[in-house]
Amino acid sequence: MKIDDALQKAVALTNEKTENKSASRASEPKSSAVAGESVTLSPLASQLQSLEAAVASDNVYDAEKVSAIKSAISSGQFRVDSEKVADGLINTVKDLLTTPR
Numbered sequence: 001m002k003i004d005d006a007l008q009k010a011v012a013l014t015n016e017k018t019e020n021k022s023a024s025r026a027s028e029p030k031s032s033a034v035a036g037e038s039v040t041l042s043p044l045a046s047q048l049q050s051l052e053a054a055v056a057s058d059n060v061y062d063a064e065k066v067s068a069i070k071s072a073i074s075s076g077q078f079r080v081d082s083e084k085v086a087d088g089l090i091n092t093v094k095d096l097l098t099t100p101r
Contacts, residue, residue, distance in 0.1 A: 041049075072078035 069078065
């Protein structure tokens with residue numbers, strides 16, 4: 001089954017955000033800021049902040065669909081479409097074989 005690139009990017013951004021926060025805290029000076037100082041962000045930094053906000057507000061998964069699948073599994077009504085699974089596996093293998101490394 002193929003994993004959606006958007007999901008991978010969201011996870012990567014979340015991991016980078018966590019790593020960057022912990023790295024910046026370790027390197028922060030312990031002195032207080034001087035009054036009147038200002039910081040200007042580059043356009044790229046502003047774009048990254050807006051992307052980060054969009055990723056944070058976007059659900060990575062559909063909670064209603066997950067709930068419906070859980071209910072179907074627990075009630076014994078969930079059916080796996082083996083043909084769909086096989087097609088997904090074949091397509092993933094084809095992508096892996098044709099992707100240059």
